Amino acid sequence: MSSLLIGKEFSFRPLEKLALSPLLDNVKATTALLVALTFFSLIFNYALSWALHYWTRTHGKPGQPPPRYPSFIPWIGGAVTVLFNGQSFLDRATTFRGKLTSCRVRFLGRELYFIQDRHSVAALWKQNSLSSPIEPYILVLKYFFGMKKEALSVYNKDDSGPFHKPFRGSQVEPRNRVDWITHHEILKGLTGAGLKPLTKRTAEAIVGRMDNTPVGHDWVEYPDLMKFFQELVGTSIMESLAGPALFDLNPNFCDDFWKFDKFLPKLAKGIPDFLVPGFAQVRRSLLDGLKKY
Structure with missing residues (x-):
């Protein structure tokens, strides 16, 4: 029996007598045609x-x-x-x-x-009607910051524009005009009378940090010039905007912020956040820090 099973004349073809063989051939032909x-x-x-x-x-x-x-x-x-x-x-x-x-x-x-x-x-x-940044807001809040759909709906519904007077035809309630509210607060804090105290706080914070750096009259070698400016200038700007309590409660906030920043080019290319290792943890750390603040 063994010699019969392994002999050259023996061939095991169970599909030859079944109706499946022509069906499989038709499926292969149809698939090839669809692909072509x-x-x-x-x-x-x-x-x-x-x-x-x-x-x-x-x-x-x-x-x-x-x-x-x-x-x-x-x-x-x-x-x-x-x-x-x-x-x-x-x-x-x-x-x-x-x-x-x-x-x-x-x-x-x-x-x-x-x-x-x-x-x-x-x-x-x-064209004033094209000056609203609401679409970039939505993309950034959704893909960079992970804002939920329910919260994003307020931005999606806001067609009133970034100016004091709403765009013609807009029915958005004044309290839901997030485009105008955001634009107005940024304008108030970063221009005109609001800019002077912000500049003063930033300059004082930079000078204070410079005085605390281990730099004297001799040359000091730093391994990363960008990191030096991030820690010196970046932290000072954040402190001038949010106050010292942000860093008192979250000592690693600045480091997490710059880690978060390094992930953004990948997310801007459309890569889902779950495919970017380490991003979710850094974002969660920043959000928890802001909630604590």
Whole structure:
């Protein structure tokens, strides 16, 4: 029996007499066809996108939206390229025939505008209705700071603008005008009469820290110049804004802040926070410190 089982003439093919074999062949053929059609449709769409992009660049009229930069996979857009070489991608997308220009870029289902040419920038500054930073606020609060959906809804609903007078048609209650409230408080604290005491506190904090550094009349070598300025100037600015109690209660707050800052370029590229090791712990430490403060 053993010699029969291992003999050259023996062949075990249980699917030959079953109806599954033709079915599997059909599935393979259908899958191959779908893959081929998808691939060729992506190539066709990519070529058509480049043609439309070039046509809009050379025949576009004033007042039209900037052309959309072509991407091989429409929904993903430029996310993959930005992830690996963001600066090179932006240089290509915002340059045409050696001159700076503007474009639209699809990025994970969103459409981002990159304004680089002089005429568009000048026109943008003249349009008050386009001056609201509410969209960047939402992106930063959601992806950088992890704000919950319920809290973000207040920002999403605010269409009143950053000025004292709401935009025409806005029905947002005055207490929910987070765009205006944020803009007004920043303006009050960082300009005009509010800037002088802030500058005074910052200068005094820097001088105080300089006096406490182990630096005399001789040269002292520091391993990291950036870290030196972060600890000296960065901590002084934070203290002038929040007061000394922030660091009295959280001695490591400044270190955690700069650790948090190093993670931001990755998050800005669209990488989910759970794929960035160590980020969640640093963010939680900062949030806990602010709650304690």
